Amino acid sequence: MPTPSDNDQAIRLAAFNALQALMERHGEVLPWGLIHKGFTFRGEKHFFANKSRGIFWPRQMQETALSIKTPKQRGNRVARYNDGEVASDDAFLYRFQGEDVEGRDNRRLVRMQKAEVPLIYFYGVAPGVYRPLWPVYISNVNLEERSFHVMVDEPEKVNRFQPNTFTADAKLLSMERRYATVQAKKRLHQAAFRQHVLKAYQCRCAVCAFPRKELLDGAHILPDRDERGHAEVPNGLALCRLHHGAFDTNLMGIRPDGVIELAPSLLATQDGPTLEHALKGFVGKTLQLPRAKELRPKKLYLEERYERFRKVS
Numbered sequence: 438m439p440t441p442s443d444n445d446q447a448i449r450l451a452a453f454n455a456l457q458a459l460m461e462r463h464g465e466v467l468p469w470g471l472i473h474k475g476f477t478f479r480g481e482k483h484f485f486a487n488k489s490r491g492i493f494w495p496r497q498m499q500e501t502a503l504s505i506k507t508p509k510q511r512g513n514r515v516a517r518y519n520d521g522e523v524a525s526d527d528a529f530l531y532r533f534q535g536e537d538v539e540g541r542d543n544r545r546l547v548r549m550q551k552a553e554v555p556l557i558y559f560y561g562v563a564p565g566v567y568r569p570l571w572p573v574y575i576s577n578v579n580l581e582e583r584s585f586h587v588m589v590d591e592p593e594k595v596n597r598f599q600p601n602t603f604t605a606d607a608k609l610l611s612m613e614r615r616y617a618t619v620q621a622k623k624r625l626h627q628a629a630f631r632q633h634v635l636k637a638y639q640c641r642c643a644v645c646a647f648p649r650k651e652l653l654d655g656a657h658i659l660p661d662r663d664e665r666g667h668a669e670v671p672n673g674l675a676l677c678r679l680h681h682g683a684f685d686t687n688l689m690g691i692r693p694d695g696v697i698e699l700a701p702s703l704l705a706t707q708d709g710p711t712l713e714h715a716l717k718g719f720v721g722k723t724l725q726l727p728r729a730k731e732l733r734p735k736k737l738y739l740e741e742r743y744e745r746f747r748k749v750s
C-alpha cells in the first residue's frame with residue numbers, strides 16, 4: 438500500500454521533471470502564465486503554485502507542500518535578492534504565512550524540515566516572471582523572526598534523495614548547500630538584471646538591434662563585483678552574444694557619447710563577413726539606447742569603461 442508520503446513524493450518528483458522540461462524549452466526564467474498551466478501526472482492535472490498563496494500544494498498532496506513563492510514587486514531597480522533579509526547561514530529568509538507557526542501552511546513546512554523533504558522555490562526576478570529553484574530545503578525554523586530559512590541543493594541530488602540518509606554527512610551537506618545557495622543567489626541576481634536590461638532595450642541589441650531574446654545578454658558596463666553597487670539598469674546594456682563578447686574583451690569600445698569603436702588590432706585585420714559587417718560595419722555609429730533617460734547608461738560608468746578599453750587596446 439503506498440503511504441501518503443509516497444504519494445506526495447511521487448507528485449513532487451513528477452513536478453521536478455515537468456519543471457525541468459519547461460525550462461529546457463523556455464529558458465531559465467518562466468512567465469507566470471506558463472507556471473500556471475501546471476503539469477499532468479497519472480492522467481490528472483496538478484498545479485505547481487497558486488497566484489495568491491505563498492506556500493502551496495496541489496489538492497492531491499496530503500502531507501507536505503510542493504512550492505513556495507516570492508513575487509517581485511514593480512519598480513525598475515534590481516534589488517539584491519531579499520535585500521536585508523538574508524539569514525545568517527546564507528539561506529533565503531521566507532516569512533511565515535501569518536503569525537502562527539502552527540498555522541495550516543506553516544505546519545507543512547515544519548514537517549518538511551524535520552523529514553528533509555525538498556520543495557520548489559519560485560523566485561520572482563521581475564513582476565510576473567519567476568526563476569524556479571529546486572530542490573530547496575527548510576534548513577531552520579526561526580520562531581523569533583517568524584521565518585523559515587531556505588537553502589538550495591544541487592538538482593542531481595534529487596534522484597538520490599532518500600529521507601534521513603544524509604545525517605552522517607551533515608557537516609558536508611550543510612557546506613554543499615551553503616555553496617549551492619550562494620550560487621543560486623548569484624544566478625537570481627543575474628537573471629533579474631538581464632530581465633530588466635532587456636526590457637529597457639525592448640529586447641534588441643544596443644549595437645546591431647538584433648531582436649532574438651535567446652541570443653541577448655544583459656551586459657555590465659562596469660563589472661558586477663560589488664554586491665551593493667551597479668546592480669541597476671544604468672550599468673547595463675542589452676547586447677547580442679557577439680557584441681557582448683567583443684565589448685567584454687575590449688575588442689569593441691563605447692565612447693561616453695555612445696559612439697562605437699573597435700580595437701586597432703581588429704581594425705587592421707581583414708576577414709570575412711562577420712568582421713566586415715557585424716563588427717567593422719558599426720564603427721562610428723551610435724548605440725541605440727532606451728527612450729527613458731533614467732534607464733540609459735550612466736556617463737560616469739561609460740567613461741570609466743572607455744578608459745579601460747583605451748588602455749587595453
Ligand SMILES: [Zn+2]
Pocket residue numbers: 642643644645646647676677678679680
Ligand atoms: Zn549585436
